Amino acid sequence: MRKKNTTILLVEDDLNLGFVIQDILRVKGYVVSLCRDGKEGLLAFNSKSFDLCILDVMMPQKDGFSLAEDIRSTGSDVPLIFLTAKSMQEDKIKGLKIGADDYITKPFSNEELLLRVEAILKRSIQTTTDDRGGKDVFAIGAYEFDYRNFKLKLSGEEQRLTKKEAEILRLLCQHRNQVLQRELVLNMVWGDDNYFVGRSLDVFITKLRKHLKEDSRVNIINVHGVGFKLETS
Secondary structure, eight states: OOOTTOEEEEEOSOHHHHHHHHHHHHHTTOEEEEESSHHHHHHHHHHSOOSEEEEESSOSSSOHHHHHHHHHHTTOOOOEEEEESOOOHHHHHHHHHHTOSEEEESSOOHHHHHHHHHHHHHHSOOOSSBTTTBOSEEEETTEEEETTTTEEEETTEEEEOOHHHHHHHHHHHHTTTSEEEHHHHHHHHTSOOOHHHHHHHHHHHHHHHHHTTTOTTEEEEEETTTEEEEEEO
């Protein structure tokens, strides 16, 4: 039985085709968010929870394979369908290695699309947790981080985080003791990775270090030229 208000992220740079697919899915009761390129899609993915992602492979800014890799890097197991005009076997193999659940070659019929979407959703185990990376509450040393409510707690005292602080800290938690690439943070939180946005990220990292300073076991390390690492002992 389909979950009520099943949400689908559709990322397709051909807006005419995107609107057609969006309408087909909406008529069947799905809630669809349409994005026109991979960067916009990544930002949308980070902003809410989705039950399924349908990704065009050939797109500007960020292609479907790169977008899927970024989604998987957050720990999310949300089902993925690739749309492509290509039928080359190596492309299908690459998509499946990334973690795609299906691969549809254009052109396709409305019925084929709907049947594949329905089949994947039936196979997918839906939970009450956020598909974008699992849980909403993280233990960071002596701190408890409640992402959904933007709260950081220590010994009964609470700090209120901004939305961007919470989003960055969640990504760090999802990549705990691993290097988190700057580009991934910038595109997931801001939807852009230009110089000025990069400077804003550095400011937010400094603020997070101050929020976490009461526990010496917790450190956010700069990895020069690459990104950041949340280390907890």
